[in-house]
Amino acid sequence: DVKVTQSSRYLVKRTGEKVFLECVQDMDHENMFWYRQDPGLGLRLIYFSYDVKMKEKGDIPEGYSVSREKKERFSLILESASTNQTSMYLCASSFPRADGYTFGSGTRLTVV
Amino acid sequence: QKEVEQNSGPLSVPEGAIASLNCTYSDRGSQSFFWYRQYSGKSPELIMSIYSNGDKEDGRFTAQLNKASQYVSLLIRDSQPSDSATYLCAVNNDGGFKTIFGAGTRLFVKA
Numbered sequence: 001d002v003k004v005t006q007s008s009r010y011l012v013k014r015t016g017e018k019v020f021l022e023c024v025q026d027m028d029h030e031n032m033f034w035y036r037q038d039p040g041l042g043l044r045l046i047y048f049s050y051d052v053k054m055k056e057k058g059d060i061p062e063g064y065s066v067s068r069e070k071k072e073r074f075s076l077i078l079e080s081a082s083t084n085q086t087s088m089y090l091c092a093s094s095f096p097r098a099d100g101y102t103f104g105s106g107t108r109l110t111v112v
Numbered sequence: 113q114k115e116v117e118q119n120s121g122p123l124s125v126p127e128g129a130i131a132s133l134n135c136t137y138s139d140r141g142s143q144s145f146f147w148y149r150q151y152s153g154k155s156p157e158l159i160m161s162i163y164s165n166g167d168k169e170d171g172r173f174t175a176q177l178n179k180a181s182q183y184v185s186l187l188i189r190d191s192q193p194s195d196s197a198t199y200l201c202a203v204n205n206d207g208g209f210k211t212i213f214g215a216g217t218r219l220f221v222k223a
Binding site for chain 1: 144146148154155156157158161200202210211213214215216
């Protein structure tokens with residue numbers, strides 16, 4: 001069964017901490033994405049990557065960075081966590097121009 | 113104007129009825145259209161994709177696309193309580209790199 005695996009289901013971090021969210025896919029997908037999902041705001045794209053070591057800003061990149069050192073792994077980094085980054089974070093992957101995305105199970109991050 | 117618009121619902125239908133979910137989009141250059149189902153507390157799951165005008169059927173699901181009207185819909189026949197979820201419409205217009213999601217329609221199927 002093909003999968004996108006996110007390292008943590010729930011995380012609680014303190015304001016100002018550096019936070020790493022990991023995502024690994026086993027489908028040999030070129031494209032990988034990080035979204036956050038908030039009630040009433042839907043899914044918003046933070047960053048995406050279409051190849052190893054390549055990254056592109058999405059709609060809300062401020063306060064985040066990403067790393068893609070290997071094709072199967074895409075990491076989201078919160079440089080200095082703030083309470084307004086409390087959210088559900090969803091990783092997704094796809095082939096280029098393919099039939100939609102496969103999502104990971106999500107990480108619910110709470111910043112206190 | 114939101115790029116992908118959906119009625120937030122909730123849409124309530126009785127078991128066995130047809131549920132009709134609608135979505136409009138603003139970019140006429142959009143090429144790919146998707147419906148995702150998201151159960152409460154879970155991540156979205158792709159259930160339908162459609163690329164050309166007309167209908168596409170998969171089991172109890174039918175996706176309909178009208179590019180002239182910039183309109184996508186999802187019909188669920190013989191609705192079951194297990195279909196109760198939020199349905200996200202998604203539109204892609206740059207070859208797969210960025211997909212715009214609607215905020216979703218909550219569907220309740222009453223037993």
